[in-house]
Amino acid sequence: MSIRTEQMTLNMGPQHPSTHGVFRLVLTIEGETIVKAEPVIGYLHRGSEKLAENLLYTQFIPYTDRLDYLNAMTNNYIYCAGVEELLDWEIPERAEYLRVLVMELNRIASHLVWWGTFLLDIGALSPFLYAFRDRDLILDRLNEISGARMTFNYVRIGGVKWDAPDGWIEKVQETVKEVRENIHEYDRLVTGNEIFQARTIGVGKITQEDAINWGLSGPIARGSGLKFDLRKEEPYSIYDRFDFDVPTFQEGDVYARYKTRIAEMHESLKIIEQACADIPDGEYIHKKGKRIMMIKPKPGEVYKRCEASKGEIGVYIVSDGKTQPYRVKLRRPSFVNVQILQDYLVGEPIANLVAIFGSLDIVLGEVDA
Amino acid sequence: MTEEYLELVSARINNIAGHDSAVEEAKLNFGKPMVTISTENWTQDTARMLHDDPELKFNFLSCLTGIDYEEHMEVVYNLYSIPHNQYLYVKVKTPRDNPEVQSVQPVWKTADWLERETYDLLGISFPGHRNLKRILLEDDWEGHPLRKDYVTDKKAMGLD
Numbered sequence: 001m002s003i004r005t006e007q008m009t010l011n012m013g014p015q016h017p018s019t020h021g022v023f024r025l026v027l028t029i030e031g032e033t034i035v036k037a038e039p040v041i042g043y044l045h046r047g048s049e050k051l052a053e054n055l056l057y058t059q060f061i062p063y064t065d066r067l068d069y070l071n072a073m074t075n076n077y078i079y080c081a082g083v084e085e086l087l088d089w090e091i092p093e094r095a096e097y098l099r100v101l102v103m104e105l106n107r108i109a110s111h112l113v114w115w116g117t118f119l120l121d122i123g124a125l126s127p128f129l130y131a132f133r134d135r136d137l138i139l140d141r142l143n144e145i146s147g148a149r150m151t152f153n154y155v156r157i158g159g160v161k162w163d164a165p166d167g168w169i170e171k172v173q174e175t176v177k178e179v180r181e182n183i184h185e186y187d188r189l190v191t192g193n194e195i196f197q198a199r200t201i202g203v204g205k206i207t208q209e210d211a212i213n214w215g216l217s218g219p220i221a222r223g224s225g226l227k228f229d230l231r232k233e234e235p236y237s238i239y240d241r242f243d244f245d246v247p248t249f250q251e252g253d254v255y256a257r258y259k260t261r262i263a264e265m266h267e268s269l270k271i272i273e274q275a276c277a278d279i280p281d282g283e284y285i286h287k288k289g290k291r292i293m294m295i296k297p298k299p300g301e302v303y304k305r306c307e308a309s310k311g312e313i314g315v316y317i318v319s320d321g322k323t324q325p326y327r328v329k330l331r332r333p334s335f336v337n338v339q340i341l342q343d344y345l346v347g348e349p350i351a352n353l354v355a356i357f358g359s360l361d362i363v364l365g366e367v368d369a
Numbered sequence: 370m371t372e373e374y375l376e377l378v379s380a381r382i383n384n385i386a387g388h389d390s391a392v393e394e395a396k397l398n399f400g401k402p403m404v405t406i407s408t409e410n411w412t413q414d415t416a417r418m419l420h421d422d423p424e425l426k427f428n429f430l431s432c433l434t435g436i437d438y439e440e441h442m443e444v445v446y447n448l449y450s451i452p453h454n455q456y457l458y459v460k461v462k463t464p465r466d467n468p469e470v471q472s473v474q475p476v477w478k479t480a481d482w483l484e485r486e487t488y489d490l491l492g493i494s495f496p497g498h499r500n501l502k503r504i505l506l507e508d509d510w511e512g513h514p515l516r517k518d519y520v521t522d523k524k525a526m527g528l529d
Contacts (some may be wrong), residue, residue: 042505049490050514085399212428212451215479228451302399303432303447303458316434316445327515329434331447339482368505 005031014043018121018354021364025341025357029350037345039338044368052328057083058157058292060328065151067332068366070113073099073106073142074308076155079328081236082304082315083157086297092283095159096238101172101275102142102154104268108179109138110309111261118258118358119190122199127190134182137175144168158289169276176269176276183265191262200255204344204356207252215336218311219264220360223257225250230307237306241278242271254359261361296323310334310361330369334362375402378457381425385418386410403458408470411461413497416476419448419457426450427457430477435487437517442468442493463493472497490515 013024022043028036048067052060064075077099084091116131139149145164146154154161190196206216211224221228229246231239247263249256288294297319305314311333318327337360345353379392382404391410396403406415419427427448434445446459461470472495474480484495485504492513495501503510512519523529 042507045505047514213478215430215477226451233454300398301445303434303445305431312431314432314447316432316447318436327434327436329432329436331432335482335486336479339478342481 007035012353014040018358019364020117020362021367023362023364023367025345025353027345027350027353032349032351034345034348034350034353037341039341041335041338041364041367044364046369048369049328049330052325054324056292056323057295057297057325060325061156062151062153064330065153066365067330067369068110068308068310068313068334068363069150070363071106071110071309072150072152073102073155074306074313076152077103077237078304078306078308078313079315080155080157081306082302082317083295083297083325085302085304086300086317086319087157087295089158089286089288091286092159093238093280094163094282095284095286097275097279098145098160098164098284099155100237100239100242101272101279102145102152102160104271104275105138105141105172105175107268107309108265109135109142111265112138114261114309114361115186118361119196121354121358122196124190124196127186130182130186130189134179137178141168141172141175144171156285156289157295159283159285161285163284169279172272173276176272180266180269183262183269186262191259197255199355200258200359201251201253203254203352204348204359205252206340206344211252214340216311216340217336218307218309218333219257219260220311220337222246222248223260224252230305230312236304239271242274244268244270254355257359257361293323296321305331308333310363310366311337332366332369334360334364334366335369338362338367371397371400371402374455375404378402378404378425381418381422382406382410382415385415391415398458401456401458403460405460405462408461408463411459411471413471413473413476416471416473419459420476424453425455425457426452427455428452430473430479430483433480433483433487435491435493435515437465437491437515439465439517441465442491444470444487444493446473468493470495472501474498489513492516 007030010027013019014022024040026038048063064079065072067075112131112135116128119127143149146152206224208225211221227248232246244267249259299321301318303316305312314331316329320326375395379395383389383391392404393407394405427450429449429451431447431449436443442463444461448457463470487493489503489505
């Protein structure tokens with residue numbers, strides 16, 4: 001005897017604990033299986049690109065903080081780097097070192113939030129507490145150098161806002177040791193856990209070919225076997241001076257993305273250690289960078305991209321020679337990455353949805369811009 | 370090397386179009402090749418060729434930007450070839466009233482939401498897209514905010 005079934009529509013969100021923001025998924029389900037998934041976004045849309053057109057070049061930097069607010073240093077950096085390319089300025093060496101230091105510290109902080117919340121989503125509460133303990137160690141360092149815990153506005157066109165306070169480099173070196181020790185603890189706590197593995201191994205597989213076609217980047221692409229990291233492939237800033245690996249895993253499942261991010265944190269720590277050892281004395285900003293009315297790029301356009309914690313972040317800046325940009329387009333990795341849900345949730349049971357969604361590591365501030 | 374590369378790309382695009390004027394302009398922009406293709410020659414075949422051609426293999430669509438230049442609109446594709454570590458800017462111009470550019474969503478799935486976003490904020494239509502509708506703004510939003518002549522209704526937004 002067969003049981004009569006019928007499809008039903010299920011709204012997940014816009015307020016749902018696992019969406020970490022305002023995100024809605026309209027699911028059509030048959031029993032426990034998803035037959036159609038439609039992401040609905042835009043709840044946090046603030047018109048950042050439109051706002052940019054009415055602001056001085058420097059004034060737009062704080063708005064980039066509010067895209068991916070967990071990884072704001074890289075947002076600051078890529079916008080400034082785009083403008084600098086148009087201006088053709090030489091950036092002081094010390095400034096580049098400070099930028100690398102804060103960007104890598106921020107990458108670890110961002111991965112830690114992901115690690116804690118992802119595990120929270122799939123049912124493990126305590127890792128969240130460990131992750132936030134360590135993240136706060138890093139945020140303290142970032143707070144000391146920038147004056148803010150999350151919305152830094154620290155990287156400026158031509159350099160950084162100000163130099164590191166006395167003794168900051170030594171403090172960072174201490175933090176690196178502590179965080180490294182703690183990340184090893186994570187492995188003992190979670191990575192080998194049987195229940196965790198049962199929830200993640202073989203779930204949400206993305207092939208390398210699909211990852212490229214969907215424009216996926218960052219840890220998601222590397223978890224699908226694509227050895228591609230912009231810090232290595234086209235070293236921006238001074239990344240060519242550091243010795244680090246690009247962790248890549250072949251399986252393409254949720255577990256592979258997990259392992260990629262854990263391994264990446266270790267690589268970031270390696271970069272920070274080297275940068276702390278090599279940082280030279282000198283200026284921290286280009287002399288024209290302090291006078292914001294002088295920032296007036298020649299007419300032209302450029303696309304500049306770099307490796308954020310979530311993947312490729314890019315800016316397309318068009319200048320018409322005035323003090324305000326003519327057009328700023330923000331290529332946000334979360335926005336590009338999250339669209340795969342349309343296709344990748346089909347055929348999955350609802351229980352896998354949260355694991356797959358969580359493994360993408362998106363921030364809604366960035367999706368909606 | 371880069372100059373030669375620019376010629377190679379132009380030749381391939383003209384070849385698929387069947388005449389010499391498909392590429393309107395080819396130049397280097399900050400050291401990266403940039404080609405402007407006339408609207409009628411920006412077809413899915415051209416996009417498919419850029420994606421598949423063994424010497425080009427632009428398999429990664431980095432970014433898609435719409436720009437309102439007041440006299441016309443423009444869509445810029447930032448293509449990247451992972452196997453060859455090579456960039457390409459592709460520009461397609463379209464008239465300001467009734468702007469339309471061929472969708473490349475079937476070639477690069479990345480374009481799915483990027484085209485919807487461009488449609489939403491600039492009003493450029495992409496025929497051939499599987500599901501072209503607004504994405505960031507509500508379905509009943511009037512106008513396209515990133516157009517230069519868009520007037521912000523301050524009162525409706527509670528700013529007045």
